[in-house]
Amino acid sequence: MTAAARSGAPEPASGPGAGDSRPRFTIGEVLADLRDEFPDVTISKIRYLEGEDLVHPQRTPSGYRKFSTADTDRLRFVLAAQRDQYLPLRVIKEQLDALDRGETPATLPVRPEVPAPAPVPAAASEQGEPMTAAELAAAADLDDAQLADCVQYGLLSPGADGRFPASALAVARAAGGLARHGIEPRHLRVYRTSAEREAALVEQVVAPVLLARSEDAHTRATEQLRDLGALSAQLHTALLEARLREVLGPDAGV
Numbered sequence: 545m546t547a548a549a550r551s552g553a554p555e556p557a558s559g560p561g562a563g564d565s566r567p568r569f570t571i572g573e574v575l576a577d578l579r580d581e582f583p584d585v586t587i588s589k590i591r592y593l594e595g596e597d598l599v600h601p602q603r604t605p606s607g608y609r610k611f612s613t614a615d616t617d618r619l620r621f622v623l624a625a626q627r628d629q630y631l632p633l634r635v636i637k638e639q640l641d642a643l644d645r646g647e648t649p650a651t652l653p654v655r656p657e658v659p660a661p662a663p664v665p666a667a668a669s670e671q672g673e674p675m676t677a678a679e680l681a682a683a684a685d686l687d688d689a690q691l692a693d694c695v696q697y698g699l700l701s702p703g704a705d706g707r708f709p710a711s712a713l714a715v716a717r718a719a720g721g722l723a724r725h726g727i728e729p730r731h732l733r734v735y736r737t738s739a740e741r742e743a744a745l746v747e748q749v750v751a752p753v754l755l756a757r758s759e760d761a762h763t764r765a766t767e768q769l770r771d772l773g774a775l776s777a778q779l780h781t782a783l784l785e786a787r788l789r790e791v792l793g794p795d796a797g798v
Contacts, residue, residue: 574616594609677702685724700712
């Protein structure tokens with residue numbers, strides 16, 4: 545149930561900022577409203593998004609924030625764009641500004657349609673449960689030798705108990721797809737090395753923020769990491785596509 549429903553207010557219309565603009569909800573109520581859809585959201589995150597000029601709650605005379613349903617809609621829009629499209633906050637703000645002007649942004653935060661993944665054993669879940677080597681190999685369509693190669697060449701790292709974290713599944717699936725095109729795990733070390741170098745570069749930017757050792761600093765660092773990761777991925781994709789166009793010629797539709 546949304547905060548609006550709990551207070552007897554009408555549900556907001558579709559689109560960020562289209563709902564009731566009367567300030568009525570505390571930051572805690574907004575957090576409770578968003579948590580079901582965005583389990584990782586925190587009060588510090590909401591404050592951070594306000595500081596980035598993405599949402600504009602009103603203040604009571606004593607300084608407390610009061611959010612409207614329109615504010616909550618904007619927060620939901622921002623969080624969905626981050627989760628579903630990995631967009632940097634700068635791009636999300638441009639989208640919100642366009643919507644505020646009555647325009648339609650080029651890209652809206654909707655869940656992208658992707659091919660159905662290979663079946664995952666019931667005991668394994670991308671959401672959190674670790675997987676055995678056999679479960680991971682089956683889910684990623686790798687044979688035992690290919691999985692062993694992924695470990696040998698540093699693409700995957702099992703824990704002390706021999707199981708793999710849920711995050712390993714995306715890497716294993718990508719490695720499996722490339723293997724079907726004849727690109728074996730031993731050829732993929734360049735990706736690992738590149739990722740490590742990019743992470744080190746990003747770490748240099750974020751490390752000073754973490755020195756504050758506060759919840760707000762951790763939130764700022766998390767958002768910086770998210771934005772820098774998205775921008776790094778965009779740059780990598782753009783450079784790769786440019787190179788592939790060169791390989792295939794000027795008329796290639798890459």
